[in-house]
Amino acid sequence: MSCFTLDERVRLSIELALTAEVKDPLLAEQQEVAARRLGMSGAEIDAARSGWSFDVRTSVAVALAIVSARSDVERHRQQRSKAIKAGITEDGCLEIETLAGRFAKLSPRKVERHA
Numbered sequence: 001m002s003c004f005t006l007d008e009r010v011r012l013s014i015e016l017a018l019t020a021e022v023k024d025p026l027l028a029e030q031q032e033v034a035a036r037r038l039g040m041s042g043a044e045i046d047a048a049r050s051g052w053s054f055d056v057r058t059s060v061a062v063a064l065a066i067v068s069a070r071s072d073v074e075r076h077r078q079q080r081s082k083a084i085k086a087g088i089t090e091d092g093c094l095e096i097e098t099l100a101g102r103f104a105k106l107s108p109r110k111v112e113r114h115a
Contacts, residue, residue, distance in 0.1 A: 004057050004088045006095050009038045013058055014065040014096065016048035018103035060086040061096050068097040069104035 012034055019027060035045045044054060051066055053059040060083050067079045083093050 004061075004086070004092055006061070006092055006099075009040065010058050010061055011099060012038060012040070013044075013048040013053055013062055014099055015103060016045065017051045017062045017066060018069055018100060020049040020051070057086050057088065061088060061092075064088075064093060064096050065100035065103075068100035 012031065016031055016035070019031070032045065035048075040048075047053055048062065051062055053062055060079075064076075064079045064083045067076045070076070080093050083096070084090070088096070
């Protein structure tokens, strides 16, 4: 199993998922430009805004970020376990959780997403 890297594309996917409900056209445009610069297709951008990815590990990372932005301890524990099983290290999980904490203040997701 190859090593998972929390690269710019994964980070932006997490940002897109956690800020999808923020009604800020300027932010949406900046994210769109950044996503296109990273080579993300329109479908990939839409998927990220919906809380998932076509890439399995990225989808697991996004799901961990979403549950980290909430206070559901049990769901968080379960999703973290899935992330570890998917090849995301403990340090990677911590980095995802930290990133999620930054965006959680903007717009906690109301809709449950599963990876």
